[in-house]
Amino acid sequence: MSSTHFGFETVDEAEKARRVRGVFDSVASKYDVMNDLMSAGLHRVWKACTVTVANLKEGDRALDIAGGTGDLALAFSKKVGKTGQVVHTDINEAMLRVGRDRLIDAGVVLPTVVCDAEKLPFPDRHFDLVSVAFGLRNMTHKDQALAEMCRVLKPGGKLLVLEFSKVAPPLAKAYDWYSFKILPQLGKLVAGDADSYRYLAESIRMHPGQEELKAMMKKAGFGHVDFHNMAGGVVALHVGIKC
Ligand SMILES: C[S@@+](CC[C@H](N)C(=O)[O-])C[C@H]1O[C@@H](n2cnc3c(N)ncnc32)[C@H](O)[C@@H]1O
Numbered sequence: 001m002s003s004t005h006f007g008f009e010t011v012d013e014a015e016k017a018r019r020v021r022g023v024f025d026s027v028a029s030k031y032d033v034m035n036d037l038m039s040a041g042l043h044r045v046w047k048a049c050t051v052t053v054a055n056l057k058e059g060d061r062a063l064d065i066a067g068g069t070g071d072l073a074l075a076f077s078k079k080v081g082k083t084g085q086v087v088h089t090d091i092n093e094a095m096l097r098v099g100r101d102r103l104i105d106a107g108v109v110l111p112t113v114v115c116d117a118e119k120l121p122f123p124d125r126h127f128d129l130v131s132v133a134f135g136l137r138n139m140t141h142k143d144q145a146l147a148e149m150c151r152v153l154k155p156g157g158k159l160l161v162l163e164f165s166k167v168a169p170p171l172a173k174a175y176d177w178y179s180f181k182i183l184p185q186l187g188k189l190v191a192g193d194a195d196s197y198r199y200l201a202e203s204i205r206m207h208p209g210q211e212e213l214k215a216m217m218k219k220a221g222f223g224h225v226d227f228h229n230m231a232g233g234v235v236a237l238h239v240g241i242k243c
Pocket of ligand 1: 020024065066067068069070071089090091092095115116117118132133134135136138139140
């Protein structure tokens, strides 16, 4: 079995999948409140930008991968209307369950599918839009997952990857202090789990930067790829078009 990264550690691939599952099993019930606290609510703005760039229309079909607690799936469902479809997916049942309950509380019932982004159970050329928010970083074979996302998109369809990225150099010192000192403490206090938030900080450092991810998306089959930095590169939204 090949080895890979889990944060700063080198582990074998099965161990990474097991540990990533452990992280999201552990944080699922506190995930939303932690997101608001960690980002001071900014994740809502980043997701709102993603929904704007998605530009979905009535009748469109969208797939949200690693959809977790359902923020994007909920917003997309309002855009595609009754004639469209949004499929809410994640590899982790605990995260999906929290998301499904939130959606039902909001009066929205969507197809909810437990699946691995690296082996999507959907036909070729099926969706107008595929999204993955803060999920790609956790995947073992990112190239395989991106190729799958490309496969299920219709020609002309759009992939949106919202993910932590490389911050602008003037922000780096403060961002490191916040990530490695404050985040784990916050995780311990609110979710009773410092390790998962230490993993978050480490996994961000191991994730490809803006240009590297752009190149990976092109290699996976996207004819046109662009990215937009947000919050000085703390986060980037990559947009890939299947030509
Ligand atoms: C940080 S959460 C993001 C949730 C949601 N998209 C959001 O933005 O709030 C990352 C999600 O990626 C999921 N994930 C990790 N590896 C995955 C894989 N191989 N396939 C699908 N989902 C995966 C996790 O289970 C988790 O729910």
